[in-house]
Amino acid sequence: MFPLRIRDLRYQAAGRQGGRMLLDGVNLELGDEGITLILGPNGAGKSLLLRCLCGLLQPTGGMLEWGEGACPERAVMMVFQHPMMLRASVLDNAALALKAQGIGRRERRRRAADMLERVGLGARAEDSARRLSGGEQQRLALARAWLAQPRLLLLDEPTASLDPSASAEVERIVRQIRTDGTRILMVTHNLGQATRLGDDIVFMSAGRVREHTPTRRFFTRPASEEARLFIQGELPWHMAF
Amino acid sequence: MSFNASFSEAFALIATFDGRVAEIVILSLQVSGAAVLLGTLIGLPLGALLAVGRFPGQQVLSVLVNALMGLPSVVVGVVVYLLLSRSGPLGGFGLLYTPSAMVVAQTLLVIPLMAAIARQVVDDAWQRYAEELRMMRFSWWQSVTTLLHDCRHSLLVAVLAGLGRAMSEVGAVMIVGGNIDRATRVMTTAIALETSKGDLPLAIALGLVLVLIILVLNALAFAVRAWAVRRFG
Numbered sequence: 001m002f003p004l005r006i007r008d009l010r011y012q013a014a015g016r017q018g019g020r021m022l023l024d025g026v027n028l029e030l031g032d033e034g035i036t037l038i039l040g041p042n043g044a045g046k047s048l049l050l051r052c053l054c055g056l057l058q059p060t061g062g063m064l065e066w067g068e069g070a071c072p073e074r075a076v077m078m079v080f081q082h083p084m085m086l087r088a089s090v091l092d093n094a095a096l097a098l099k100a101q102g103i104g105r106r107e108r109r110r111r112a113a114d115m116l117e118r119v120g121l122g123a124r125a126e127d128s129a130r131r132l133s134g135g136e137q138q139r140l141a142l143a144r145a146w147l148a149q150p151r152l153l154l155l156d157e158p159t160a161s162l163d164p165s166a167s168a169e170v171e172r173i174v175r176q177i178r179t180d181g182t183r184i185l186m187v188t189h190n191l192g193q194a195t196r197l198g199d200d201i202v203f204m205s206a207g208r209v210r211e212h213t214p215t216r217r218f219f220t221r222p223a224s225e226e227a228r229l230f231i232q233g234e235l236p237w238h239m240a241f
Numbered sequence: 242m243s244f245n246a247s248f249s250e251a252f253a254l255i256a257t258f259d260g261r262v263a264e265i266v267i268l269s270l271q272v273s274g275a276a277v278l279l280g281t282l283i284g285l286p287l288g289a290l291l292a293v294g295r296f297p298g299q300q301v302l303s304v305l306v307n308a309l310m311g312l313p314s315v316v317v318g319v320v321v322y323l324l325l326s327r328s329g330p331l332g333g334f335g336l337l338y339t340p341s342a343m344v345v346a347q348t349l350l351v352i353p354l355m356a357a358i359a360r361q362v363v364d365d366a367w368q369r370y371a372e373e374l375r376m377m378r379f380s381w382w383q384s385v386t387t388l389l390h391d392c393r394h395s396l397l398v399a400v401l402a403g404l405g406r407a408m409s410e411v412g413a414v415m416i417v418g419g420n421i422d423r424a425t426r427v428m429t430t431a432i433a434l435e436t437s438k439g440d441l442p443l444a445i446a447l448g449l450v451l452v453l454i455i456l457v458l459n460a461l462a463f464a465v466r467a468w469a470v471r472r473f474g
Contacts, residue, residue, distance in 0.1 A: 051372075054376050055375075055376070056372055056375060056376055073378060074377075074378055077376070077377070078373075078376050080372065080373065083373070084369070084370050084373040084374075086370075086387070086390075086391045087391050087393075087394070087469070087473040087474070088390075088391070088473070096377065096387075097377050099379075099383065099387075100377045100378050100379045100380075100383060128472060128473045128474055130473055130474030131473075131474050148377070
């Protein structure tokens with residue numbers, strides 16, 4: 001499945017947006033390890049790129065090359081900024097991804113119970129998922145995705161509306177998932193988070209990848225003026241590495 | 242008989258669990274209950290499919306379901322009558338002028354209504370959940386069952402609407418049931434008959450019972466939904 005090669009990927013808006021190129025020739029290569037953070041201003045196409053990678057959107061041009069062959073089914077999972085919470089227990093929500101794989105109910109619930117322990121929600125298994133806090137819901141969503149054992153996990157701003165302690169919990173789980181062997185591609189606006197989590201940074205703007213460099217180099221010697229201004233706009237203080 | 246006297250006698254019929262009243266009410270509940278059960282089994286999945294599915298003719302089917310909601314009950318009665326009459330294609334089953342024929346007619350009446358409401362309820366949920374369910378590679382059937390379960394408390398509205406339609410209709414059951422005493426006489430046909438005869442106490446009694454049943458069921462549904470919101474959010 002890896003390396004994933006994205007070649008000249010394009011996505012053209014339909015309807016009222018009048019044919020605007022929202023992804024305008026994305027070129028990127030991802031190896032099989034690590035956590036890659038995607039940064040960029042609003043409207044850069046970050047979330048669109050994730051949706052193209054997990055098959056929710058069909059690119060209007062370009063290619064996705066998944067290693068030696070096609071992308072195995074269910075090898076890519078995505079966690080959204082506001083994850084789906086059904087009117088059901090935490091346990092049943094966690095087991096949802098396994099339902100799609102045709103696994104029996106008892107086995108789904110057993111695996112989900114184990115996974116909830118790993119993400120610190122074991123005691124909340126029988127509570128209503130909608131009663132969880134925002135941070136707990138994100139942990140539940142991560143547990144649900146992790147349970148499906150994806151090879152590539154896409155995270156679309158999972159900590160955008162969380163407080164620092166809840167964000168820290170989510171980051172801890174993301175590291176655990178990476179340690180478990182899952183490749184992670186994550187969109188964030190939080191530059192501190194990018195420095196803590198990212199092995200490498202993809203900087204996007206106007207539907208294109210402008211830079212793909214190791215994290216430390218991106219923040220100390222950004223290759224483009226645009227990236228430098230972007231970093232300065234988010235970071236009012238000097239960060240020492 | 243004066244207005245007050247009619248009401249007094251009607252209340253007496255109810256208070257003493259009059260045999261005639263009880264028999265008619267029980268048959269009404271059996272017929273409408275069966276029709277709503279069948280309507281639920283057919284109409285709710287149909288509505289969910291119309292919300293979730295993408296198949297040829299889906300738009301046409303949606304329009305048809307919406308249009309059939311307004312179908313006059315007497316038209317359904319005539320169609321079922323023609324099907325079940327001795328010269329009709331299903332005449333061999335001998336269902337005409339039986340409660341079964343009434344169930345068939347009421348089921349055909351409630352399915353479009355329940356499907357249309359279910360479609361709207363499930364569509365609202367589908368708008369919220371579609372991306373994640375598609376991302377997890379849910380099949381269309383898995384999506385339908387998941388959404389029906391998630392919307393189960395809201396779908397009570399569809400069930401109640403179907404029950405209201407079934408219990409309050411007269412035309413279809415009159416045609417296919419014949420309003421036969423002790424056999425196919427339900428509350429609505431009995432009210433129509435007794436009023437035309439001028440026997441108001443029985444008509445009033447049945448009308449009061451009918452309204453009471455509808456009120457109780459709606460109150461129950463309201464309580465269930467309130468509990469569901471507290472429990473699941």
